[in-house]
Amino acid sequence: MRPESLAAHYLINPERIKTNHMKNMMLLTALLSLSLFAAAQDRYMTRSGKIYFLSDAPMEKIEAVNNQAASVLDASTGKVEFSVLMKSFEFEKALMGEHFQEKYVESEKFPKSSFKGSITDFSAVNMSKEGTYPVKYKGDFTLHGVTKPVDGTGTVMVKGGKIFAKSTFMLPIEAYGIEIPSLVKDKIAKEVKVTVDAAYEKFEKK
Numbered sequence: 465m466r467p468e469s470l471a472a473h474y475l476i477n478p479e480r481i482k483t484n485h486m487k488n489m490m491l492l493t494a495l496l497s498l499s500l501f502a503a504a505q506d507r508y509m510t511r512s513g514k515i516y517f518l519s520d521a522p523m524e525k526i527e528a529v530n531n532q533a534a535s536v537l538d539a540s541t542g543k544v545e546f547s548v549l550m551k552s553f554e555f556e557k558a559l560m561g562e563h564f565q566e567k568y569v570e571s572e573k574f575p576k577s578s579f580k581g582s583i584t585d586f587s588a589v590n591m592s593k594e595g596t597y598p599v600k601y602k603g604d605f606t607l608h609g610v611t612k613p614v615d616g617t618g619t620v621m622v623k624g625g626k627i628f629a630k631s632t633f634m635l636p637i638e639a640y641g642i643e644i645p646s647l648v649k650d651k652i653a654k655e656v657k658v659t660v661d662a663a664y665e666k667f668e669k670k
Contacts, residue, residue: 506540508627508664515548516659517635524651526560528553537627537664542586544601544629546579546660568642569608577607579614583629589620596621601631610640618660627664632657 513533519526530553535546550571555561565571581603583589589597602615618631634655638644644652 506538507667508537508539509667510535510662510664513546513660513662516661518657519653520657521653522650526555526652528555528561528564530554533660533662535662535664536667537629539586539591539627542583544579544581544583544603548577550575550577568637574607574609577605579603579605583620586620589622591622594623607640608642612639625666628662629664630659630661632659634658
């Protein structure tokens with residue numbers, strides 16, 4: 465839930481924010497489970513994936529975290545999808561969060577970011593043997609209404625019947641139509657460091 469001071473600034477009841485947020489998260493997860501691998505028998509899911517980003521500019525360091533990313537992974541094919549509500553990012557300072565939402569990502573107009581693609585060498589991950597495996601991924605990443613092909617590397621750890629996936633990459637924000645005003649160009653990095661950390665559990669159909 466967003467800080468109460470920020471909620472008060474908008475004259476919104478914090479409990480309403482929490483209720484609406486939970487409804488949105490449930491909807492995102494439902495959409496992912498429907499759109500991804502409807503016939504797959506080896507699905508893993510999470511509703512609490514962690515997205516952390518760091519803007520390390522000469523004049524200021526800006527950090528934010530989102531602990532509510534929804535994702536589905538098909539362990540039989542390596543296909544994966546992420547969906548992230550932009551308003552779920554938490555900042556140390558409420559004003560930073562306000563500027564992020566209103567001036568940069570325009571979360572009212574573009575409420576979520578998403579990734580749809582695959583771990584291309586997931587076949588090298590031995591699901592019957594615990595361990596950490598280096599992997600590669602590629603797919604389409606959407607942010608601020610702009611979709612671009614991306615690829616990168618990461619790790620997949622198999623432990624205790626769960627899958628733990630992690631990747632770190634640099635995101636060029638201007639490539640996604642996010643403009644940095646000249647007045648603050650020394651406070652916001654042109655590329656932000658993004659770390660994705662997700663713990664998946666086997667999806668059991670009820």
